[in-house]
Amino acid sequence: MIRIILIGYMGAGKTTVGKELAAALGVTFYDLDWYITMRYHRSVPEIFAERGEEGFRELERRMLHEVAEFENVVVSCGGGTPCFFDNIDYMNSLADTIYLQATPEVLAMHLKMGKGKRPLLEGKTPEELESYIQEMLQTREPFYQKAKYTLDVSLLDSASKIQESVKLIRDMLNV
Ligand code: S3P
Numbered sequence: 001m002i003r004i005i006l007i008g009y010m011g012a013g014k015t016t017v018g019k020e021l022a023a024a025l026g027v028t029f030y031d032l033d034w035y036i037t038m039r040y041h042r043s044v045p046e047i048f049a050e051r052g053e054e055g056f057r058e059l060e061r062r063m064l065h066e067v068a069e070f071e072n073v074v075v076s077c078g079g080g081t082p083c084f085f086d087n088i089d090y091m092n093s094l095a096d097t098i099y100l101q102a103t104p105e106v107l108a109m110h111l112k113m114g115k116g117k118r119p120l121l122e123g124k125t126p127e128e129l130e131s132y133i134q135e136m137l138q139t140r141e142p143f144y145q146k147a148k149y150t151l152d153v154s155l156l157d158s159a160s161k162i163q164e165s166v167k168l169i170r171d172m173l174n175v
Helices: 014-025 032-040 044-067 087-094 104-113 126-144 159-173
Strands: 003-007 028-031 073-076 096-101 149-152
Touching: 003 014, 003 087, 014 028, 014 073, 014 159, 028 032, 032 044, 044 087, 087 096, 096 159, 104 126, 149 159
Parallel strands: 003 073, 003 096, 028 073, 096 149
Antiparallel strands: none
């Protein structure tokens, strides 16, 4: 049975790599933010606006408990998921957890390339973004480091680089 959970900061490539990994393994892919949106009929920014971050974290935890029970899945979490409650220990108890680790420079580049709306990054200038990431990583890193595996990701700006990460994960997990 395959159950892999990808964690890491916003812009690490969790969704991009997760989708391709699931396809390669022939299992179902779930993105936790999408799952939340589907279950609550609200986008993540809408949930933040309506319930605040605290309310979002409660929902996120509840939805994690649904998704992490599924079998034969690859799940990509939100950047904050492992950093609240006992979420990371819970994930470790059920799944192969992988931390997609990247430098603040790479994260900032991915975030600029992407179109996703992220309430925590709203209104940040490109200069502010990198230092904000750096600061936030200091508090988040201890949680990310609890993953069973770590994969260093550099700039994922081509299909072949994404496939390379998929291969490294498959080799690491022997799947
Ligand atoms: C968040 C990351 C987002 C999303 C929310 C909060 C975070 O997910 O869950 O905006 O706290 O890092 P991505 O990592 O997929 O952007």
